[in-house]
Amino acid sequence: MIDDSSHCPHRARAEKNASPLPVTDGKFDFVHEDAYLPPGADRQDRKIFEKQQEQHFRAIHRKVLQDRWIFSPFLEKSIPKIAGGERIISLATIRDTLVQRRLYEYLYPIVDPLLSDACCAYRRGSGAHNAIKQIRNALDAGYVHVLDADIKSFFDRVDHETLLAIARDLPIDERALRLLQIYLTTPRVTSEDRRKADSAKPRTKYSREPRTLGIPQGGVISGMLANLLLASFDKEMQQGEDILVRYADDFLVCCQTEQAANDADVRAAHALDALGGLELHPDKTAVRDATDGVDFVGFRIGRGFTRVRSANLAKFKKGIREVIDTHKPKTDSNWDLRRLSRRLSYKIQGPIDEIRKHNLAKHPHHRSWIGFYRIVDDEKQIKNLDRWIREQISRYVWQQHHKKVTAKHMREAGLPSLYGTLWKARKPPESA
DNA sequence: GACCACAATAC
RNA sequence: UUUGUAUUGUGGUC
Numbered sequence: 389m390i391d392d393s394s395h396c397p398h399r400a401r402a403e404k405n406a407s408p409l410p411v412t413d414g415k416f417d418f419v420h421e422d423a424y425l426p427p428g429a430d431r432q433d434r435k436i437f438e439k440q441q442e443q444h445f446r447a448i449h450r451k452v453l454q455d456r457w458i459f460s461p462f463l464e465k466s467i468p469k470i471a472g473g474e475r476i477i478s479l480a481t482i483r484d485t486l487v488q489r490r491l492y493e494y495l496y497p498i499v500d501p502l503l504s505d506a507c508c509a510y511r512r513g514s515g516a517h518n519a520i521k522q523i524r525n526a527l528d529a530g531y532v533h534v535l536d537a538d539i540k541s542f543f544d545r546v547d548h549e550t551l552l553a554i555a556r557d558l559p560i561d562e563r564a565l566r567l568l569q570i571y572l573t574t575p576r577v578t579s580e581d582r583r584k585a586d587s588a589k590p591r592t593k594y595s596r597e598p599r600t601l602g603i604p605q606g607g608v609i610s611g612m613l614a615n616l617l618l619a620s621f622d623k624e625m626q627q628g629e630d631i632l633v634r635y636a637d638d639f640l641v642c643c644q645t646e647q648a649a650n651d652a653d654v655r656a657a658h659a660l661d662a663l664g665g666l667e668l669h670p671d672k673t674a675v676r677d678a679t680d681g682v683d684f685v686g687f688r689i690g691r692g693f694t695r696v697r698s699a700n701l702a703k704f705k706k707g708i709r710e711v712i713d714t715h716k717p718k719t720d721s722n723w724d725l726r727r728l729s730r731r732l733s734y735k736i737q738g739p740i741d742e743i744r745k746h747n748l749a750k751h752p753h754h755r756s757w758i759g760f761y762r763i764v765d766d767e768k769q770i771k772n773l774d775r776w777i778r779e780q781i782s783r784y785v786w787q788q789h790h791k792k793v794t795a796k797h798m799r800e801a802g803l804p805s806l807y808g809t810l811w812k813a814r815k816p817p818e819s820a
Numbered sequence: 821g822a823c824c825a826c827a828a829t830a831c
Numbered sequence: 832u833u834u835g836u837a838u839u840g841u842g843g844u845c
Contacts, residue, residue: 462835463835465834465835466834467834467835469831470829470830475831477831477834477835477836478835478836479834479835479836480835480836485835485836488836492837508830508838509829509830509831509837509838510830510831510836510837510838511837511838512837512838512839513838513839514838514839515828515829515830515838515839515840516828516829516830516838516839516840517828517829517839517840518839519829542831543831586832603831604835604836605831605835605836606831606834606835606836606837607835607836607837608835608836608837609836609837610831610836610837611830611831611836611837611838612837614831635829635830636829636830636831637830637831638830638831685829685830686828686829686830687829700828700829734826756826756827756828756841757827757828758827759826759827759828759840759841759842760827760828760829760839760840760841761828762840762841
């Protein structure tokens with residue numbers, strides 16, 4: 389990612405040190421033109437930023453190369469977690485996001501080779517499906533005694549000095565190192581402070597609170613930093629026969645015996661403590677027999693089966709309910725059922741009409757929810773879900789039109805089945 | 821190759 | 832007035 393434009397006054401130094409920098413190429417790859425970008429603590433939104441984009445690029449470039457970049461405070465926002473509770477997310481300013489992206493591009497090729505195959509989150513070419521595949525292999529090979537563990541408030545409790553000590557051993561530019569340190573200690577604006585300042589007339593300045601612990605969730609480089617910190621932990625857990633699979637702070641150690649899993653528990657607690665006093669979550673960590681399944685990254689996986697995890701199933705049902713509950717009824721019941729089926733069809737199999745226009749046979753994989761869960765092999769679970777959806781529709785039609793509808797009516801109204809969609813998604817492509 | 825859209829996961 | 836980041840998957844366009 390080295391990109392020294394001719395107008396850079398520090399060209400020589402940048403070359404010598406392998407600059408982490410350049411924010412000068414004008415590449416502004418926010419997803420799409422009219423996407424709204426929330427203003428950060430500088431209250432600058434995308435429109436304002438773009439008016440003076442070139443000046444901003446130059447200023448950023450200069451300051452970073454001169455080792456003088458400071459991140460604005462991160463605004464905090466809470467979002468709900470899938471299993472309940474809330475999660476604090478940090479929002480950066482546009483300029484800071486650009487700097488973080490450059491830092492990310494610079495550090496990624498240095499950090500990634502240090503990671504183990506067991507580390508599946510925040511990495512190119514990996515992901516949830518890869519994690520599930522590894523666990524399936526382990527369970528199928530008889531490694532069914534698992535330590536199912538979660539690190540207590542992991543992101544919030546990362547110790548800065550421990551992480552920086554690891555970063556100092558990397559072959560990186562001094563400025564990148566200092567940027568990391570600045571990033572970690574960038575102050576926060578809590579959602580309460582933010583609300584107060586925004587509702588005051590005239591608006592007042594945000595009050596900032598120092599950060600002494602943890603990495604901001606929502607930062608571009610945070611996931612990578614988490615992996616960097618835990619790289620040594622992964623190595624430690626992979627000793628012996630045990631098979632580790634880690635996704636962010638959530639990990640399984642698959643063992644051949646219960647004793648080995650208990651040992652892994654002790655080793656994990658020890659290794660985490662050595663990494664700046666991290667702890668396992670006592671309630672979410674246990675040694676269990678995975679023959680009947682364990683929950684991991686959206687799936688429930690056991691010996692010989694993969695299902696949708698119940699919390700994720702509930703979330704999907706909630707989405708279906710929302711479509712039905714917000715549906716505006718029409719007086720003609722047949723027409724109404726047709727309209728509702730159309731909306732639900734999108735949830736179930738994605739915008740299939742668009743695909744059919746071209747060549748359906750060539751594109752057996754559909755997007756949408758079932759596309760992600762296409763590796764599920766418990767057909768009963770999917771059939772039950774189909775039945776559940778039909779029950780919801782049937783109840784809706786009864787309440788609105790006092791008519792009984794069967795599965796046949798729904799099929800004729802254009803409602804696809806999840807099972808059929810899954811079956812098609814798993815089928816290998818027909819010859820083109 | 822590039823760009824875009826929509827899903828899902830995790831934090 | 833505004834829910835962030837990374838990754839994966841699928842599809843589309845040139």
